[in-house]
Amino acid sequence: MTNKIEFDHVSKIFKIRESDERKGGVKEFTALKNVHFSVKTGEFLSLVGPSGCGKSTLLDLLGGLTKPTSGRILLDGKPIDGPGLDRGIVFQQYALFPWKTAKGNIEFGLESKGVPKKERTEIARHFLSLVGLSGFENRYPHELSGGMKQRVAIARSLAFNPEVLLMDEPFAALDAQTRETLQTELLQIWEKTKKTIIFITHGIDEAVYLGQRVAVMTSRPGTIKQIINNQVHSNSEEEDLRSTAEFARTRHQIWDLLREEVSKAQTFEKKTQSA
Numbered sequence: 001m002t003n004k005i006e007f008d009h010v011s012k013i014f015k016i017r018e019s020d021e022r023k024g025g026v027k028e029f030t031a032l033k034n035v036h037f038s039v040k041t042g043e044f045l046s047l048v049g050p051s052g053c054g055k056s057t058l059l060d061l062l063g064g065l066t067k068p069t070s071g072r073i074l075l076d077g078k079p080i081d082g083p084g085l086d087r088g089i090v091f092q093q094y095a096l097f098p099w100k101t102a103k104g105n106i107e108f109g110l111e112s113k114g115v116p117k118k119e120r121t122e123i124a125r126h127f128l129s130l131v132g133l134s135g136f137e138n139r140y141p142h143e144l145s146g147g148m149k150q151r152v153a154i155a156r157s158l159a160f161n162p163e164v165l166l167m168d169e170p171f172a173a174l175d176a177q178t179r180e181t182l183q184t185e186l187l188q189i190w191e192k193t194k195k196t197i198i199f200i201t202h203g204i205d206e207a208v209y210l211g212q213r214v215a216v217m218t219s220r221p222g223t224i225k226q227i228i229n230n231q232v233h234s235n236s237e238e239e240d241l242r243s244t245a246e247f248a249r250t251r252h253q254i255w256d257l258l259r260e261e262v263s264k265a266q267t268f269e270k271k272t273q274s275a
Protein backbone atom coordinates (compact mmCIF):
# COMPACT_ATOMS: atom_id res chain seq x y z
CA MET A 1 0.00 0.00 0.00
CA THR A 2 1.21 3.49 -0.83
CA ASN A 3 1.26 6.47 1.50
CA LYS A 4 -1.81 8.65 1.15
CA ILE A 5 -0.77 11.21 3.74
CA GLU A 6 2.65 12.13 5.05
CA PHE A 7 3.46 14.51 7.88
CA ASP A 8 7.06 15.47 7.28
CA HIS A 9 8.49 17.03 10.48
CA VAL A 10 5.52 19.37 10.89
CA SER A 11 5.38 22.08 13.54
CA LYS A 12 2.69 24.67 14.14
CA ILE A 13 3.28 27.82 16.15
CA PHE A 14 0.44 30.22 16.93
CA LYS A 15 0.98 33.85 17.76
CA ILE A 16 -1.04 34.83 20.80
CA ARG A 17 -1.54 38.09 22.68
CA GLU A 18 0.30 38.43 26.01
CA SER A 19 -2.13 37.83 28.88
CA ASP A 20 -0.70 40.94 30.55
CA GLU A 21 -2.24 43.67 28.37
CA ARG A 22 0.33 46.21 29.61
CA LYS A 23 3.09 44.29 27.90
CA GLY A 24 1.07 44.71 24.73
CA GLY A 25 3.14 42.09 22.99
CA VAL A 26 2.62 38.88 21.15
CA LYS A 27 4.13 35.59 22.19
CA GLU A 28 4.54 32.33 20.38
CA PHE A 29 2.72 29.16 21.32
CA THR A 30 3.95 25.86 19.93
CA ALA A 31 0.89 23.67 19.42
CA LEU A 32 2.56 20.92 17.36
CA LYS A 33 6.23 20.03 17.29
CA ASN A 34 7.97 17.81 14.79
CA VAL A 35 4.99 15.64 13.89
CA HIS A 36 6.26 12.91 11.61
CA PHE A 37 4.13 9.99 10.46
CA SER A 38 2.29 8.64 7.45
CA VAL A 39 -1.06 7.05 6.67
CA LYS A 40 -1.53 4.41 3.98
CA THR A 41 -4.19 4.56 1.28
CA GLY A 42 -7.40 3.05 2.62
CA GLU A 43 -6.18 2.95 6.20
CA PHE A 44 -8.31 3.82 9.25
CA LEU A 45 -6.15 5.66 11.77
CA SER A 46 -7.47 6.75 15.16
CA LEU A 47 -5.73 9.56 16.97
CA VAL A 48 -5.92 10.05 20.74
CA GLY A 49 -4.20 12.54 23.01
CA PRO A 50 -4.77 14.66 26.08
CA SER A 51 -6.97 17.73 25.86
CA GLY A 52 -5.21 20.64 24.13
CA CYS A 53 -2.38 18.54 22.65
CA GLY A 54 -3.10 19.72 19.13
CA LYS A 55 -5.38 17.04 17.65
CA SER A 56 -7.75 19.52 16.00
CA THR A 57 -4.81 21.64 14.86
CA LEU A 58 -3.38 18.57 13.16
CA LEU A 59 -6.69 17.90 11.43
CA ASP A 60 -7.08 21.56 10.41
CA LEU A 61 -3.64 21.38 8.79
CA LEU A 62 -4.69 18.27 6.90
CA GLY A 63 -7.91 19.96 5.84
CA GLY A 64 -5.82 22.85 4.50
CA LEU A 65 -7.61 25.27 6.86
CA THR A 66 -4.23 26.42 8.27
CA LYS A 67 -0.62 26.02 7.17
CA PRO A 68 2.31 24.47 9.03
CA THR A 69 4.94 26.85 10.45
CA SER A 70 7.60 24.38 9.39
CA GLY A 71 7.65 21.00 7.69
CA ARG A 72 5.34 19.69 4.98
CA ILE A 73 2.11 17.73 4.74
CA LEU A 74 1.83 15.65 1.61
CA LEU A 75 -1.30 14.19 0.07
CA ASP A 76 -0.45 11.66 -2.63
CA GLY A 77 3.09 13.04 -2.54
CA LYS A 78 2.02 16.66 -3.13
CA PRO A 79 2.05 19.41 -0.49
CA ILE A 80 -1.40 20.44 0.77
CA ASP A 81 -1.91 24.12 -0.04
CA GLY A 82 -5.54 24.68 0.96
CA PRO A 83 -8.91 23.00 1.38
CA GLY A 84 -10.06 20.62 -1.35
CA LEU A 85 -12.89 18.27 -2.22
CA ASP A 86 -10.43 15.37 -1.99
CA ARG A 87 -10.78 15.72 1.80
CA GLY A 88 -14.12 15.60 3.60
CA ILE A 89 -14.33 16.86 7.17
CA VAL A 90 -16.89 15.78 9.78
CA PHE A 91 -16.94 17.79 12.99
CA GLN A 92 -18.54 17.16 16.38
CA GLN A 93 -21.29 19.62 15.54
CA TYR A 94 -23.26 18.56 12.50
CA ALA A 95 -23.27 21.97 10.79
CA LEU A 96 -26.35 21.17 8.70
CA PHE A 97 -28.46 23.89 7.08
CA PRO A 98 -31.62 23.97 9.24
CA TRP A 99 -33.77 25.17 6.33
CA LYS A 100 -32.85 22.25 4.09
CA THR A 101 -34.03 18.66 4.32
CA ALA A 102 -31.61 15.76 4.81
CA LYS A 103 -31.58 15.26 1.04
CA GLY A 104 -31.33 19.02 0.42
CA ASN A 105 -28.32 19.27 2.72
CA ILE A 106 -26.48 16.66 0.68
CA GLU A 107 -27.58 18.02 -2.68
CA PHE A 108 -26.54 21.57 -1.83
CA GLY A 109 -22.79 20.90 -1.91
CA LEU A 110 -23.13 18.86 -5.08
CA GLU A 111 -24.99 21.72 -6.74
CA SER A 112 -22.07 24.08 -6.11
CA LYS A 113 -19.83 21.43 -7.67
CA GLY A 114 -21.99 21.56 -10.82
CA VAL A 115 -23.55 18.09 -10.57
CA PRO A 116 -26.83 17.97 -12.59
CA LYS A 117 -30.10 17.81 -10.60
CA LYS A 118 -31.08 14.22 -11.42
CA GLU A 119 -27.62 12.96 -10.51
CA ARG A 120 -27.60 15.01 -7.30
CA THR A 121 -30.82 13.36 -6.19
CA GLU A 122 -29.48 9.89 -6.99
CA ILE A 123 -26.23 10.52 -5.12
CA ALA A 124 -28.08 11.95 -2.10
CA ARG A 125 -30.44 8.94 -2.00
CA HIS A 126 -27.53 6.50 -2.32
CA PHE A 127 -25.58 7.99 0.58
CA LEU A 128 -28.64 8.44 2.79
CA SER A 129 -29.29 4.75 2.27
CA LEU A 130 -25.64 3.93 3.03
CA VAL A 131 -25.93 5.65 6.43
CA GLY A 132 -29.29 3.97 7.13
CA LEU A 133 -31.53 6.98 6.51
CA SER A 134 -33.66 5.85 3.58
CA GLY A 135 -37.14 7.15 4.27
CA PHE A 136 -35.86 10.20 6.16
CA GLU A 137 -34.74 12.18 3.14
CA ASN A 138 -37.45 14.85 3.44
CA ARG A 139 -36.97 15.47 7.15
CA TYR A 140 -35.50 18.75 8.32
CA PRO A 141 -32.60 18.70 10.84
CA HIS A 142 -34.91 19.65 13.74
CA GLU A 143 -36.98 16.54 12.93
CA LEU A 144 -33.94 14.27 13.26
CA SER A 145 -32.18 12.89 16.36
CA GLY A 146 -28.54 13.78 17.10
CA GLY A 147 -27.37 10.45 15.69
CA MET A 148 -29.43 10.93 12.53
CA LYS A 149 -28.04 14.44 12.04
CA GLN A 150 -24.52 13.09 12.33
CA ARG A 151 -25.40 10.39 9.79
CA VAL A 152 -26.55 13.13 7.39
CA ALA A 153 -23.26 14.98 7.99
CA ILE A 154 -21.31 11.81 7.18
CA ALA A 155 -23.44 11.15 4.09
CA ARG A 156 -22.86 14.73 2.96
CA SER A 157 -19.09 14.33 3.25
CA LEU A 158 -19.12 11.00 1.44
CA ALA A 159 -21.30 12.38 -1.37
CA PHE A 160 -18.35 14.44 -2.61
CA ASN A 161 -16.47 11.18 -2.98
CA PRO A 162 -13.44 12.43 -1.06
CA GLU A 163 -10.43 10.16 -0.92
CA VAL A 164 -9.81 11.07 2.69
CA LEU A 165 -12.31 11.50 5.50
CA LEU A 166 -11.16 13.65 8.42
CA MET A 167 -13.30 13.15 11.51
CA ASP A 168 -12.92 15.39 14.57
CA GLU A 169 -14.70 13.73 17.50
CA PRO A 170 -17.81 13.22 15.36
CA PHE A 171 -19.66 11.10 17.92
CA ALA A 172 -18.65 12.95 21.09
CA ALA A 173 -21.99 14.72 21.53
CA LEU A 174 -24.08 11.54 21.17
CA ASP A 175 -25.39 9.21 23.85
CA ALA A 176 -23.44 6.01 24.47
CA GLN A 177 -25.78 3.66 22.60
CA THR A 178 -26.07 5.85 19.52
CA ARG A 179 -22.31 6.32 19.56
CA GLU A 180 -21.69 2.56 19.52
CA THR A 181 -24.21 2.06 16.71
CA LEU A 182 -22.58 4.75 14.62
CA GLN A 183 -19.12 3.33 15.28
CA THR A 184 -20.26 -0.03 13.89
CA GLU A 185 -21.90 1.68 10.92
CA LEU A 186 -18.79 3.75 10.23
CA LEU A 187 -16.67 0.59 10.12
CA GLN A 188 -19.11 -0.94 7.62
CA ILE A 189 -19.05 2.23 5.51
CA TRP A 190 -15.24 2.23 5.59
CA GLU A 191 -15.16 -1.40 4.47
CA LYS A 192 -17.54 -0.60 1.60
CA THR A 193 -15.98 2.66 0.45
CA LYS A 194 -12.27 2.01 1.22
CA LYS A 195 -11.72 5.64 2.20
CA THR A 196 -8.65 6.71 4.10
CA ILE A 197 -9.97 7.84 7.49
CA ILE A 198 -8.32 9.83 10.26
CA PHE A 199 -10.52 9.82 13.31
CA ILE A 200 -9.84 12.00 16.35
CA THR A 201 -11.32 10.96 19.65
CA HIS A 202 -10.99 11.35 23.40
CA GLY A 203 -12.31 7.83 23.87
CA ILE A 204 -9.74 5.05 24.10
CA ASP A 205 -12.45 2.42 23.51
CA GLU A 206 -13.61 4.25 20.41
CA ALA A 207 -10.02 4.52 19.11
CA VAL A 208 -9.40 0.80 19.64
CA TYR A 209 -12.75 -0.24 18.18
CA LEU A 210 -12.25 1.77 15.00
CA GLY A 211 -8.59 2.14 14.16
CA GLN A 212 -6.37 -0.31 12.33
CA ARG A 213 -3.65 1.72 13.99
CA VAL A 214 -3.97 4.05 16.96
CA ALA A 215 -1.70 7.09 17.16
CA VAL A 216 -1.09 8.42 20.67
CA MET A 217 -0.05 12.04 21.02
CA THR A 218 2.00 13.68 23.77
CA SER A 219 0.76 16.64 25.80
CA ARG A 220 1.66 20.06 24.42
CA PRO A 221 3.57 20.71 22.33
CA GLY A 222 1.85 17.80 20.64
CA THR A 223 3.80 15.22 18.75
CA ILE A 224 3.25 11.56 17.95
CA LYS A 225 4.33 9.54 20.98
CA GLN A 226 3.70 6.10 19.51
CA ILE A 227 1.56 4.38 16.89
CA ILE A 228 0.09 1.04 17.93
CA ASN A 229 -0.74 -1.65 15.40
CA ASN A 230 -4.19 -2.70 16.51
CA GLN A 231 -4.74 -6.46 16.29
CA VAL A 232 -8.33 -6.34 17.60
CA HIS A 233 -9.88 -6.64 14.14
CA SER A 234 -7.59 -9.30 12.73
CA ASN A 235 -8.15 -11.78 15.56
CA SER A 236 -11.89 -11.79 15.80
CA GLU A 237 -14.57 -12.32 13.16
CA GLU A 238 -17.77 -13.05 15.04
CA GLU A 239 -17.42 -12.02 18.66
CA ASP A 240 -18.27 -8.62 20.03
CA LEU A 241 -14.88 -6.97 19.55
CA ARG A 242 -15.24 -4.86 22.66
CA SER A 243 -15.38 -7.88 24.94
CA THR A 244 -12.28 -9.67 23.63
CA ALA A 245 -9.07 -10.08 25.64
CA GLU A 246 -7.17 -8.38 22.80
CA PHE A 247 -9.42 -5.34 23.10
CA ALA A 248 -8.74 -5.08 26.84
CA ARG A 249 -5.00 -5.55 26.29
CA THR A 250 -4.81 -2.84 23.59
CA ARG A 251 -6.96 -0.50 25.62
CA HIS A 252 -4.61 -0.94 28.56
CA GLN A 253 -1.54 -0.38 26.40
CA ILE A 254 -2.93 2.92 25.10
CA TRP A 255 -3.98 4.10 28.52
CA ASP A 256 -0.44 3.40 29.80
CA LEU A 257 0.94 5.62 27.04
CA LEU A 258 -1.64 8.34 27.69
CA ARG A 259 -1.65 8.43 31.48
CA GLU A 260 1.60 10.38 31.83
CA GLU A 261 0.59 12.82 29.06
CA VAL A 262 -2.82 13.51 30.59
CA SER A 263 -1.23 14.30 33.94
CA LYS A 264 1.33 16.63 32.26
CA ALA A 265 -1.50 18.40 30.41
CA GLN A 266 -3.48 18.84 33.65
CA THR A 267 -0.43 20.25 35.48
CA PHE A 268 0.09 22.71 32.61
CA GLU A 269 -3.57 23.79 32.71
CA LYS A 270 -3.38 24.43 36.48
CA LYS A 271 -0.18 26.49 36.08
CA THR A 272 -1.79 28.56 33.29
CA GLN A 273 -4.87 29.21 35.43
CA SER A 274 -2.84 30.39 38.43
CA ALA A 275 -0.42 32.52 36.31
Ligand SMILES: Nc1ncnc2c1ncn2[C@@H]1O[C@H](COP(=O)(O)OP(=O)(O)OP(=O)(O)O)[C@@H](O)[C@H]1O
Pocket residue numbers: 014015016029031049050051052053054055056057058220
Ligand atom coordinates in the same frame (compact mmCIF):
# COMPACT_ATOMS: atom_id res chain seq x y z
N1 LIG B 1 -5.90 29.81 16.30
C1 LIG B 1 -5.24 29.58 17.44
N2 LIG B 1 -4.54 30.58 18.03
C2 LIG B 1 -3.85 30.36 19.18
N3 LIG B 1 -3.80 29.18 19.82
C3 LIG B 1 -4.50 28.17 19.28
C4 LIG B 1 -5.26 28.31 18.06
N4 LIG B 1 -5.85 27.11 17.78
C5 LIG B 1 -5.47 26.27 18.76
N5 LIG B 1 -4.67 26.89 19.66
C6 LIG B 1 -4.05 26.29 20.84
O1 LIG B 1 -3.30 25.17 20.41
C7 LIG B 1 -3.44 24.10 21.35
C8 LIG B 1 -3.98 22.88 20.65
O2 LIG B 1 -5.36 23.09 20.36
P1 LIG B 1 -6.26 21.97 19.67
O3 LIG B 1 -7.65 22.47 19.58
O4 LIG B 1 -5.60 21.52 18.42
O5 LIG B 1 -6.16 20.80 20.76
P2 LIG B 1 -7.00 19.46 20.89
O6 LIG B 1 -6.02 18.38 21.20
O7 LIG B 1 -7.86 19.28 19.70
O8 LIG B 1 -7.87 19.80 22.17
P3 LIG B 1 -9.23 19.11 22.72
O9 LIG B 1 -8.91 17.67 22.89
O10 LIG B 1 -9.46 19.81 24.02
O11 LIG B 1 -10.29 19.37 21.70
C9 LIG B 1 -4.36 24.60 22.47
O12 LIG B 1 -3.59 25.03 23.56
C10 LIG B 1 -5.08 25.78 21.83
O13 LIG B 1 -5.38 26.77 22.80
